[in-house]
């Protein structure tokens with residue numbers, strides 16, 4: 001199957017709409033840990049755009065830090081959750097590839113695990129640059145490759161062993177990147193300067209393999225499609241395979257699964273403040 005940008009966009013929007021109501025109690029526990037890396041360098045009063053804001057995890061943290069945040073997402077379901085959870089904050093509906101904001105209208109743009117879902121991440125970075133004032137800062141997180149990301153690797157390996165890795169009908173993803181080098185190259189290509197990318201680590205706690213499958217099924221789009229496409233009769237075997245492979249991460253309170261992400265930063269050329 002070849003890459004079809006509009007099919008990816010439609011798949012992502014439908015998937016995140018479906019996940020919106022259960023996202024806060026599932027996948028947000030994994031994404032939340034990386035928010036402090038995006039708050040670095042933000043000062044009170046900064047106008048900050050949170051691209052792919054989802055339920056507003058980062059937008060709310062920015063407001064708590066004294067910034068003046070605006071959340072942006074294309075999922076009506078996510079925006080409904082964000083507005084209900086944070087009634088005092090501003091959330092705009094729009095696509096990361098064509099932001100509904102004026103040129104140079106933000107001091108900073110951030111995105112927590114959003115850019116790699118966009119069909120053309122390069123367009124999203126160009127849009128972030130456009131809405132930043134001269135000298136304004138961009139920072140975003142992405143997941144590291146599954147080989148480093150234990151929670152993902154466990155699921156992919158278990159489905160390969162006990163399920164069907166080809167079962168999902170999701171369209172192939174676009175230019176999703178999963179390395180520091182790819183982030184740096186993308187920021188350079190978008191015209192940013194003072195670029196840096198570094199690894200981040202965290203831990204995601206689950207009772208067992210079944211709970212991990214449940215959380216990914218409830219709070220993601222692409223992984224949920226893969227899990228949801230498995231023969232339900234095979235799910236107990238998939239969960240058991242995860243438990244066996246995850247034994248080294250088991251403690252008295254269940255599984256403590258390492259998460260690996262990358263934070264990438266750049267600055268729009270121009271005056272520093």
Ligand SMILES: C[S@@+](CC[C@H](N)C(=O)[O-])C[C@H]1O[C@@H](n2cnc3c(N)ncnc32)[C@H](O)[C@@H]1O
Nearest residue numbers: 016031052053054073074075095096112114117
């Ligand atoms: C993994 S969630 C991250 C949510 C939030 N930033 C967090 O840290 O929990 C990805 C979000 O990206 C949004 N998204 C994906 N593609 C998008 C696009 N092209 N334009 C705007 N939002 C998009 C989804 O609707 C979803 O809310």
